[in-house]
Amino acid sequence: MRSLIIAAGVLIILGLGGYLYWITTPLYALQSAGIAAARHDLEGFERHVNIDELVSNLLDDLLVKPSKSTPGLSGIQRETGDQIVGATKSALQMQLVNMIKKSIGNSSAQEGKYTGYRTTYGADAAMAGPLPSPGEVSGFFRAAGNELGREAGRLKNETQMRLVACARQQPKTITGKLLGAPPQIVAFQAKLLVDEYGFTKDNFRGITDAKYTKDSQGYNRAEVGVKFQSPKAGKEIAVQLEMYQQNMFGDWSIFRVSNLPELMMSLGEDYEYQIHSLMTCSLAGVSEQSVRDEVGGLTRRIKEHPGAQDLLNRLRGKFR
DSSP, rough: OHHHHHHHHHHHHHHHHHHHHTSSHHHHHHHHHHHHHHOOHHHHHHBBOOOOHHHHHHHHIIIIIIHHHHHHHHHHHHHHHHHHHHHHHHHHHHHHHHHHHHHHHHOOOTTTTOOOOOOOOOOOOOOOOOOHHHHHHHHHHHHHHHHHHHHHHHHHHHHHHHHHHHTTTOOHHHHHHHHHHOOHHHHHHHHHHHHHHHHHHGGGEEOOOOOOEOOTSEEEEEEEEEEEEEEETTTEEEEEEEEEEEETTEEEEEETTHHHHHHHHHHOOHHHHHHHHHHHHHHHOHHHHHHOOOOOHHHHHHHHHHHHHHHHHHHHOOOO
């Protein structure tokens, strides 16, 4: 009898130890995220999925990185392109994060609503000798600041509009469906793409064993493949999810799709070529000469402003 009690105790301890180990594994985190999604438990889902980072990394791999490798762009085109792609990524990220949260739980986030920022511009000036009055200086800077802000906003908007127009010329591509869609239906378009690719529970075919690594700082990383039977690819494909452990014995969290290039090629989406074509099309009108023309017009408008004219007249009187 005593031996049976000891054996039972050992089994209980081993079982408890095994369970405690299991709940600290990537596979448990993936299972828990799936259960939370099915139960519409947003808090539980976010415990194991870093939604913001996952979407940010997805857009970096799908949009930002390919745009930077676009061949044949001038320096001013690359600079302008980086600004537009950054703004586009921010808008898309908000849309997609909101879609995920709303589909999982009762998020208060609203689809189709843009947020943005307006870059503010100032001017630096160093003048020798007596200065005009503060009122005259502020009038000049106010005129310059207003014109710079207006001009920057106009150039940005024009290039952004060209990007959308170019995306709409490719309606059957992933870039056309996401970047060419009106803001209020971007999330809906993304959901249609997920269904088209077959990344749904009906097409789920299992998961692969976790592969463990460490990052450059020595923190634990893991990669787990989630398998789907994709009707678009006509075969079984695996989405490789990269995960990090929040501390030595903490929860694992999904933060990146690590095989996006291979995944998109399997689905027949040559997204790198699509992005290159999109960037070349949208930046075709941006050149060094066009910028010089804009700066010339900007200078003329600043000089015509009453506040700027007051300052210039005072300066002419001082330096005659």
